[in-house]
Each structure stands twice: as C-alpha cells, then as structure tokens.
Amino acid sequence: MKNCIIGQSGGPTVAINASLAGVLSKCKEYNCAHIYGMINGIKGLLDNTILDLNNIFKNEEDIDRLKKSPAMYLGSCRYKLPTPNTDSGIYNAIFDKFKELEITDFFYIGGNDSMDTVDKLSKYANKIGSKIHFIGIPKTIDNDLAATDHTPGFGSAAKYVAGSMLEIAFDSSIYKLKSITIVEIMGRNAGWLTAASALAKTNFSSAPDLIYLPEVPFDKNKFLNDIQKLFKKKHSIIIAVSEGIKTKDGHYLDQDCKSTNKDAFGHIIHSGTGKILEQLVMQKFNCKVRSIELNVLQRCAMHMASKTDIEEAFEIGQQAVISAKNGESAIMMIFKRISNKPYLTEIQSENIENIANAERGIPIDWINEDHNGIKKELYNYMLPLIQGEVELKYKNGIPSYINISHLNHSEI
C-alpha cells in the first residue's frame, strides 16, 4: 500500500464517519504515505477537491472525534457513473488522476448506488489492467444492501427511532381522550427502520400498536378496521408507518398527491405519507389525530447512536484496509451473523457484482399475518444492533463534533 483514496457517497448516517475513522486508523498503522479524502465523493476527484487526511488527523483523539460525529466529513454526491462503454472520457479522467496521485487503494463508503460506482471502477480497472484495489464499505440507515447481515448506520437509526417512539408514547399518554398518533419513518422500499420502532415496546407500553411496511400491500379499509378494533381495547393508538408503503397494485400511497420529483438516480422523492393517513383517519374517527415525521434526525442524531453500530462501522473500515492489503479488489465488506444470543458476527467480503443495485427487504415471514406488525424473529434480529450508548463529549451544552467548515463551498 502506498497512497489510498477514500470517498463517501449517498445519504448520511451517524456511522459513516466511524467507518472513515476505521480506514484512517488502519492506513496510518500501515504507514501509507498519503491518505486522500475526496470531497463530495467521486465528483471531488474530478473537481480536484481532495484533502490529505494524514495531515488533518494527527492523533487518536482526532480520529475518535471523527468516529463520533454524524453525517459525512467528506461530503457526499449523488452522481451515477455512466457505463464504461458510453463514456470512457470520465474513466480516463479518473484513472489519470489515480496515476497522478499514485493511488494503490480506493475505498468507497456508501449504499447501493455507491456500490454501483465501486463495481464500475473495478470493471474498468480490470479492462485497462490497473492494479488498484477497489473496496466498498457498506452504510445505509435503510439496511437494504444485499449479502450483508446488516449495514452500519442502521443500528443507530433504529435506536433513535425506538427511543423516540417510546418518548412519543409517553407524550401521547397524558390526556384522557381518544387519539391517534401516526409516526412516519424513512424507508423507500425496505421497512427495516419502520420495523425498528417495535424495539420501543416495554412491559407497560405497547407503542407502536400498528406497523405498516412497504414489503406488504397497504389497504386503506383494512387500516381503518385495524384502528377501529384497537379502539375497543385502548384510547391512545400509536402507528408506525413507512414513507414508502404501497397499495397492492404497487402505487406509493403519496404518489398521486404530489409532483413526482426524482433524484439523480431516478428514485421518486417521497414525503407526506403520514399526512395523507392523518387526513384519512380524521375523516373516519372523531378524535385527536397527529402525524409526526421523524425526518432527517433519524439519520443524523449522533446523540442517540448505538455503540454496537459505531464500533462495528469502525471495525468494518479497518477490515476493508486489511482486505486491500491482502490484494482483494472488486468487493464489498459484509457482516455475517454467527449468533443472536450472544451476539456474534464476522466481517467477510463479497464480490461487488452480487451487491450493486440489489435491494434487500424484510423477509415476508418476519412480518405478521395481519400485515400490521412484526414477528419475534425480526425483533430478535434487530435487538442486538441497538445495544450500548456512545459517550459523547459536550461543549457549551451541545455535542462537540468535528469541524466541517471545509464543506461550506462559498464559491457555488
């Protein structure tokens, strides 16, 4: 290993900087001459906005602060590489830059779309006989990457969702009146994070009473019936709903109610499922109704991170470097679960081709027969991932996170 280059891509999580910290610490241990960081993913390489992280992170304290800071120190991009056949100009530019910087190892931390980038770069490298190692490091709060048992970032988001759900249950309990609280949780096609709200259940609190996931069809009449039935037993009903729930013909619930904005990858940008259900139940039930969108905090609330998640994210970053040193390439690092109780995992690697662009939803047999809750198997799968709290340093009453002033590009 001589010079490494690292990027982050896709949406933020609170664990993605921990993986960067893991890569950094191992590269330092291996005495890499330069550890470059691309600002705003692969776009930063093309735009020549590159930091030398070796100079910025001088000691363990610096790396520890990075490990415990949310979002993305290197920024992100939503840039999809063309297929090498259609535009090799960009590939030439990228590999020229690699040559100029004498890069031996390339690490990319991200989700499905980022693994697509690693896949394409690996294939192009193969074609031109480049010896650079390309390693993908998973992250996504959605937990929807194929091949890996789970993804860094999910456990912390799950802990935030579960903890917040419990607090919302407390908030909703105070009045002696019929009420419906709808909590909208992120998840475009995979319901893992919405399902994680079930981790809020205690021996005295049943919230969320109903859970609706994108993996099974959503039926409005059944939904209203579910609520009606529950009102016979209790007065305050709390519902967790994924932003991406769909009717049985595959229509997102909010699809007809808004302009169909798309992101750079052609994904429809959703919002408003909670509000739509709020209107629906208001018409049907004469009671207090509130919808709550957990919004971006579920992916950036480092103050409620899972220690298990942050430590795993750090370790998978370190293992990525070890794999590169061992000569591996065109892989993504993955977790294999050995057992739930005690919780044991191993970090391995998987051919990137088997992962890129494949989405992994919740297995249908982990969802209950009524399609409004989860089974014990899913609960047991998620429970170990939210264990432990991260000790943060505070300054002036707020968490003391890493300086990200380099991301404030005033020139735009």
Next chain:
Amino acid sequence: MKNCIIGQSGGPTVAINASLAGVLSKCKEYNCAHIYGMINGIKGLLDNTILDLNNIFKNEEDIDRLKKSPAMYLGSCRYKLPTPNTDSGIYNAIFDKFKELEITDFFYIGGNDSMDTVDKLSKYANKIGSKIHFIGIPKTIDNDLAATDHTPGFGSAAKYVAGSMLEIAFDSSIYKLKSITIVEIMGRNAGWLTAASALAKTNFSSAPDLIYLPEVPFDKNKFLNDIQKLFKKKHSIIIAVSEGIKTKDGHYLDQDCKSTNKDAFGHIIHSGTGKILEQLVMQKFNCKVRSIELNVLQRCAMHMASKTDIEEAFEIGQQAVISAKNGESAIMMIFKRISNKPYLTEIQSENIENIANAERGIPIDWINEDHNGIKKELYNYMLPLIQGEVELKYKNGIPSYINISHLNHSEI
C-alpha cells in the same frame, strides 16, 4: 402538613416529573401521611381517579426513575375552572373532596392555564375560610410564564432544539448544492425555544443562519431578501422559525391556510408554518428545499435533557413543599437569577395573581435590528440553562423510564 395532593396540567415537558419527584421527596421527609396524586389534573379529583404516591414510590431509586422520565406521570388535563361566581357547584365538589381526604396542601405543576387554576382555588379557599395551602410550580417549554427568570422544562427543550439543530446542520452540509432547510420550532406567542436554536452555533457552524420569532412582525419580502443576500456568502442556508410568527397586522402566517381549530382554552392550534415557508421559497429560489418540524420530541426527548434543568425542576418542587410548610399559599415558586457567570439562582415565591394568564415574550432589545437573529444578551441568558447531561439507565437499548400503564384508560 398532614395529607398533600398533587396534580400536573398543560402540555408535557421532560422536567415536570422531576418537580413531582421533588415534591414527593420533601413530603416524605416531612412524614406526610398521604401524598395523593390526581390523575389528569383537577379533573382526576372530580372523577375520583387518585393514587397514593407514598405507597408507589417507596425508595430513592423509585423517585430517581420518576425524576428522569419524560411527560407526565399523573397525566394532564386542559380543563379551565369556571369563575367561582358562575358555577360554585364544581368548587363545592372540589372542596368537599379536599375535606374527605383531609388535604392540608395542594400542589399544581403547570403553565399559564394551570396557574389560573391555582389562582381560582386560592381565591375560593379564601372566600370560604379554608386553610389549605395552594402552591403553583411552574413548567413549560415555552418559557413564557411571568415573574420567573425561566421555567423548568425550557432548558431541556432548548438543549434538544440546539443539539438537533447542530445535527441538522451536519446533515445539510453534505451536498455541494444550493439548499434551504427550514426548521419549525414550537412557540405560540413566545419565541424563546426558537431562539434557543442559536445555541447550536459553533466556531465552524453558523446554523441557524436566520431566526424568525413571533415577538417581531414577519414580512415575506424581507424574508426572501434575507435569503437572497445570504446566498452570496454560502450555499446551504438553515432557518429557524417559530410556529407562531405573525404578519405586522397580527395574523399568524398559517392562519388563512387551515381550519382554525381551538383547544379548550380558546387558543388556536397551529401547524404548518414551516410548510408554508417551504412553498414560498420553492417558488422564489431554484434550489433544494426541506422543512423539518421538530414536533413533540422537543418537549418529550428526555434522552437529551439538560441536567441543570432537571435538577432545578427537582429543587423547585422541594421548595414548594417548604413554602407550604411555612404557611404560604396563593403563590407560584419562581427562579431569580443572581448572575450568569457563574450561573447562580435563588428560588423564591410570587403572588399567584401576578402570574396567572400573563405571558412573557422575549424582550425586543434582545432581538437583532434586522429581526432575523438574536443578540448576545439572549444567548448569554440561555446558555447556562442547557448545561450538563442527565445520566439515563438503558434497558434493551432504550431508556428505562417509569411505568405509566395507569394512564392507559381502557374504559373510554
């Protein structure tokens, strides 16, 4: 002191149970025979839903768990007592119940409307020659109670708002593109909590870049100009806005856009200011726009409470009992600030008449001349209130709060 009775009323905070814990601990110290808790405020007295807290909270560990649990162990009500002249039937019922339970001291923890209840009960007691002591204990995330330097619950909500704002700033920083993020914060007529978002500012993060408060008139054109000017300096703009901002003729921004639902006290229930501004800036600026409603988590997120706030809430509860024992009545407990640095306060009492139904907004000279930010004086006032973190116990990855199953009234 023989038998005490305690109630909680109004909206939840994370500090209101700490005040209840304070009252409890001091009543136990004074060997009160019975410490009754009214479920759902004064309504619980009329409905005869009363717990004997002395039996439930047996030791310090029980009281500590109560102190560190969000929302309201005793539940709440939004019930306004009639003036004694118009309906003394209810007052007869209340004071008959006091007699039956041999109550010597009455404690009520709440905001403006709850202090109205304490005021009316004190006056009625005076009229009929009752010797019961009536003591109000303040709480509200809005920080809008008259006479007291600040209110328990505000500091924790402020810490959550500031911490979340910092994390939202991290989340918004990742893309290299023009963006506007609007964060809607609770506050009907007082902007204290919205102003608290300014505590998120660090030496590298300027968020929130703009702050709009209900104490000064809101002007759409000026608002759009403020953003336009800022875009010359930076690409990601974060705006904190109070739900209750009004135009110069006193119209709430969201007033024309929704049905004017009112709560039991005739207050208009607001929502949607952030969404309205989102639409406004989308029309004007060709960039990414997102609005975030912090929603109920700002008042129930015990996991991000201020230690200063929780300790003060506990102490003011204890002091209320001491005042009652000293024969005081028709008072609310208040904080007097001695100094900011070091932060020193004293707990005193104030005639309830001077407090009930009076609202305290931010002094205009603590708001900047451009009406889009706050002055250093306000920052310095708020800073001590968010200091310190509360050590919570966790179980199964989520906070281990107190059992509130008694609030799940299945009979409704």
